[in-house]
Amino acid sequence: MNTLLAILFVLFPSEDKIEIKDAWMRPSSEKMATALYFIIENKSETADTLFQVDSDLAERVEIHETYSEGEMMGMRKVNFIVIEGKSSFELKPGAHHIMLMKLKKNINDGDKGEFILHFKQAGEINITATAKMPK
Ligand SMILES: [Cu+2]
Numbered sequence: 001m002n003t004l005l006a007i008l009f010v011l012f013p014s015e016d017k018i019e020i021k022d023a024w025m026r027p028s029s030e031k032m033a034t035a036l037y038f039i040i041e042n043k044s045e046t047a048d049t050l051f052q053v054d055s056d057l058a059e060r061v062e063i064h065e066t067y068s069e070g071e072m073m074g075m076r077k078v079n080f081i082v083i084e085g086k087s088s089f090e091l092k093p094g095a096h097h098i099m100l101m102k103l104k105k106n107i108n109d110g111d112k113g114e115f116i117l118h119f120k121q122a123g124e125i126n127i128t129a130t131a132k133m134p135k
Helices: 003-011
Strands: 019-024 036-040 048-054 058-069 072-078 081-083 087-090 097-103 114-121 124-132
Touching: 019 114, 036 048, 036 081, 036 124, 048 058, 072 097, 081 087
Parallel strands: 019 124
Antiparallel strands: 019 036, 036 087, 036 097, 048 081, 048 114, 058 072, 058 097, 114 124
């Protein structure tokens, strides 16, 4: 057995504290914007924070929330999302989402995209999202 690997397993148990489910994004076109959605499940006792998302698909990636003030509906950038311990948080249309701006290429129905999610506790998590039309 690889000794380094054995040491790493002792230091970092492979038990997943954060699980990402149902990652999907809206089809869109080059130079336009689109949104990425997923469910974050925090299995640990302690809260974790999503503070950055990286992608090669877009020139800019931001964490957004949707807000309404009186008659006004809009969305704006937030710096992070906190997921309390033993709970889940859903990014979905009309709520929090990951905004992909200035797409580098078309995203067609069925296309797959790779993303790196950065959490304060869980570190980097790689996910794959599939493009599909919202229901
Ligand atoms: Cu947005």
